[in-house]
Amino acid sequence: MSEDQANDIIQRWVIVTAMGYVLMEPLISEATKKKKNLDHCRAAVTHLIKTCSPNDLLHSLLEVIEDVDPGAISDTILVLIPHLQTVLLRLDERKAASVGLALSALQKQLSRLPVPYSRQQEEADEFGLCRCCTALAAFTKPFIEEVKRKDGKCVATAEDEELKTEILKFYMKSLREPLLEAELTGDRKSPLWLFAVEIMVTLPAIKEPLSGLLFFSSQRKSSLMDSSQSNESKACLAYLLFVQLVTIDSFPAVFSPVFVLQRNMEYIDHLLSSKKESHLLKGLALFTKSLESIQDNSLPVSLLEQKSFFSVLQNLRQVLTDCPMQHLRETGLHIFQLFIDKLDAEAKHKFFRCMLKTSNHAGVESYIVKNIKNQIESSMKPGNANKWFLGAELLSLLGLVLCLPQGAETDLLNSMDKIMESLNLLRYVLIRDKDLRSKFQADVWEDLCRIKDEYIKMLRVCIGISRAYYSSELKALKEDQKLKAKEARDAARSSRSVKNMTVKHEKVSNMSPEVQHQVLQSAMVTFDLMESLIVRIEEITEEKQSKVN
Incomplete structure (x- = not known):
C-alpha cells in the first residue's frame, strides 16, 4: 500500500468518525422499511x-425519535433501542442526563401507541406496543445494574x-x-404485565421502597411530574401492589389497614x-x-369528614347511577355495601x-332506606344497642326518609323505589x-x-293526583287510537291518503302507542301497590292501638 493510499484511508476514516452521524437518520429510516436484503444497511448503522x-x-438518534412518523413508531423504536443503548454505554460524562433524555423521548413516543385491551x-400487537415494552425493559437493564452497584457504596455521587x-x-x-x-x-x-412486574421488582432493588412512593413522597419525587400525573402513576402502582399482590411479600406489615385505606383513597x-x-x-x-x-x-365518623372520602363516595355514586356498563354498576353496588x-x-x-x-336518585335512596331498616333490626339485638338507630337520633333519619320533597307534585314513578322501601x-x-x-x-x-301520619296523608294526596292524571292520559291514548283507526278506515274507503291528521292530547314521545299504554x-299498578301498603300500615296501626286500649 502506497503512502497516498494510506493517507486516503485515514482521511476517509476521520471523515466517517467525525461526520458519519449525519447518515444515521436516512440509514435508520431505510432499516425500518419492511424490505429484504437490508443487511448492508444494518451493518452500516452498527459500524457508525x-x-x-x-x-x-x-x-x-434523539432527533430520529422526535421526528418519527406516527405510523412507524414501534418499528423505529425497535430498530433504535439496541443502538441507543450502545451509544449511552459509551458515554463517559453526563451519562445520567443523557439516559434521561433518551428514556423521556422513547416514553413520549410509546404513549402515542394504542393500548391493546383484550x-x-x-x-396480535398490531401497533407494536407490547414488543416496545419488552425492548424497553431490556434497554434499561444495564443502567439499573449500574444503579444497584452504586447503591452498594457508602456515599453515592450526584451522578449516581x-x-x-x-x-x-x-x-x-x-x-x-x-x-x-x-x-x-x-x-x-x-408483555405489558411482565413490564409492570419488572417495574415493581426493580423499584425496591434500586432503594426506592414502594411504601415511600405511595405514602411518604418527598419533594424530589413529587417534582418528577405534576400532581395529577403523579397520582395516576401511584394509583397504578397501588393497584399492582394491593390488588395483584406484586411484591406484597416485601411490603412492610407495620401499616394498619385503616392507614392503607386512607392513603389509597386519593x-x-x-x-x-x-x-x-x-x-x-x-379503582x-x-x-x-x-x-x-x-x-x-x-x-369512625371522622373519616367521612376527609375530603378524599367524600369525593370517592360521590364518584362511586356516579358509577352506580350513570355508568352505562352493567358489570361496573354491579361491582360498584357491592363496594357501596361493603363500605x-x-x-x-x-x-x-x-x-x-x-x-x-345529596344523591338525588331514588335507587340510591331506596338502598339507603333498606340499610336503615337493617341497622334498626341489628340495633335491637342483645349487645348492639346504640343511640344512632334507636331513639331520638333515629328521628332525624326517618324525617329524611318519610318525606316527599316536592309535596303533592312529587313524581311518584321516578320516586317509586324510595317510596316503596320507605313504606x-x-x-x-x-x-x-x-x-x-x-x-x-x-x-x-x-x-x-306524627311524622308517619303526615307522610301517609301527603302520599295519599299525591297518589290521588297522580292516579287522576295517568287515568286521563290512558283515556286520551285510547281515544287517539280509536280516532286513528276510524281515519284509517275512512281513508281506505275513499282510497285517498289523509294529508292532515289531528290527534287530541298527542304526547311528544318516541314511544309507540302500545308501549305508552x-x-x-x-x-296505575304502581299506585295500587303503594296504596295497598298504606292500607296495611293503617291496619297495623289500628291493631296496635286496639291492644293498647
Missing part, C-alpha cells in the same frame, strides 16, 4: 455506532443519584402510560373520577381490597343522612313497636307517629 462520537450519535389484541432519578421518572411515567390503560392481571402473562378517587373502563375497574378493585381487611363496624358494613354506628348514621340529602320500613317499625317503645322515650315515639298501565 461503534466509530462515531457518542455525543453526536446521541443527538442524531388477549387477542395483545397477541441523577441516574436513579431518571429511571424512577421513566418508571412512574410508564405506570401512567401505557400501563394504567392496560388490563393487568396475573393470570394473563402479557388514588381511588383519581381512578373513579375517570370515564375510562380500565381506570374504573382498577373499584383497589377500593375493594382496601376495605376487605378492615373490621366490620369499625371505621357501609365497615362504618361504625355513628358513621353509618352520618353517611345515610348525607346520601339521602316497607314504616311497616317494619310499626310491627316491632313493642320492642321499639321500650327503647324510645314517650315523646320520641309520639314524634315518630304499557307504561301508563304500569303506573
Whole structure:
C-alpha cells in the first residue's frame, strides 16, 4: 500500500468518525422499511455506532425519535433501542442526563401507541406496543445494574443519584402510560404485565421502597411530574401492589389497614373520577381490597369528614347511577355495601343522612332506606344497642326518609323505589313497636307517629293526583287510537291518503302507542301497590292501638 493510499484511508476514516452521524437518520429510516436484503444497511448503522462520537450519535438518534412518523413508531423504536443503548454505554460524562433524555423521548413516543385491551389484541400487537415494552425493559437493564452497584457504596455521587432519578421518572411515567390503560392481571402473562412486574421488582432493588412512593413522597419525587400525573402513576402502582399482590411479600406489615385505606383513597378517587373502563375497574378493585381487611363496624365518623372520602363516595355514586356498563354498576353496588358494613354506628348514621340529602336518585335512596331498616333490626339485638338507630337520633333519619320533597307534585314513578322501601320500613317499625317503645322515650315515639301520619296523608294526596292524571292520559291514548283507526278506515274507503291528521292530547314521545299504554298501565299498578301498603300500615296501626286500649 502506497503512502497516498494510506493517507486516503485515514482521511476517509476521520471523515466517517467525525461526520458519519449525519447518515444515521436516512440509514435508520431505510432499516425500518419492511424490505429484504437490508443487511448492508444494518451493518452500516452498527459500524457508525461503534466509530462515531457518542455525543453526536446521541443527538442524531434523539432527533430520529422526535421526528418519527406516527405510523412507524414501534418499528423505529425497535430498530433504535439496541443502538441507543450502545451509544449511552459509551458515554463517559453526563451519562445520567443523557439516559434521561433518551428514556423521556422513547416514553413520549410509546404513549402515542394504542393500548391493546383484550388477549387477542395483545397477541396480535398490531401497533407494536407490547414488543416496545419488552425492548424497553431490556434497554434499561444495564443502567439499573449500574444503579444497584452504586447503591452498594457508602456515599453515592450526584451522578449516581441523577441516574436513579431518571429511571424512577421513566418508571412512574410508564405506570401512567401505557400501563394504567392496560388490563393487568396475573393470570394473563402479557408483555405489558411482565413490564409492570419488572417495574415493581426493580423499584425496591434500586432503594426506592414502594411504601415511600405511595405514602411518604418527598419533594424530589413529587417534582418528577405534576400532581395529577403523579397520582395516576401511584394509583397504578397501588393497584399492582394491593390488588395483584406484586411484591406484597416485601411490603412492610407495620401499616394498619385503616392507614392503607386512607392513603389509597386519593388514588381511588383519581381512578373513579375517570370515564375510562380500565381506570374504573382498577379503582373499584383497589377500593375493594382496601376495605376487605378492615373490621366490620369499625371505621369512625371522622373519616367521612376527609375530603378524599367524600369525593370517592360521590364518584362511586356516579358509577352506580350513570355508568352505562352493567358489570361496573354491579361491582360498584357491592363496594357501596361493603363500605357501609365497615362504618361504625355513628358513621353509618352520618353517611345515610348525607346520601339521602345529596344523591338525588331514588335507587340510591331506596338502598339507603333498606340499610336503615337493617341497622334498626341489628340495633335491637342483645349487645348492639346504640343511640344512632334507636331513639331520638333515629328521628332525624326517618324525617329524611318519610318525606316527599316536592309535596303533592312529587313524581311518584321516578320516586317509586324510595317510596316503596320507605313504606316497607314504616311497616317494619310499626310491627316491632313493642320492642321499639321500650327503647324510645314517650315523646320520641309520639314524634315518630306524627311524622308517619303526615307522610301517609301527603302520599295519599299525591297518589290521588297522580292516579287522576295517568287515568286521563290512558283515556286520551285510547281515544287517539280509536280516532286513528276510524281515519284509517275512512281513508281506505275513499282510497285517498289523509294529508292532515289531528290527534287530541298527542304526547311528544318516541314511544309507540302500545308501549305508552304499557307504561301508563304500569303506573296505575304502581299506585295500587303503594296504596295497598298504606292500607296495611293503617291496619297495623289500628291493631296496635286496639291492644293498647
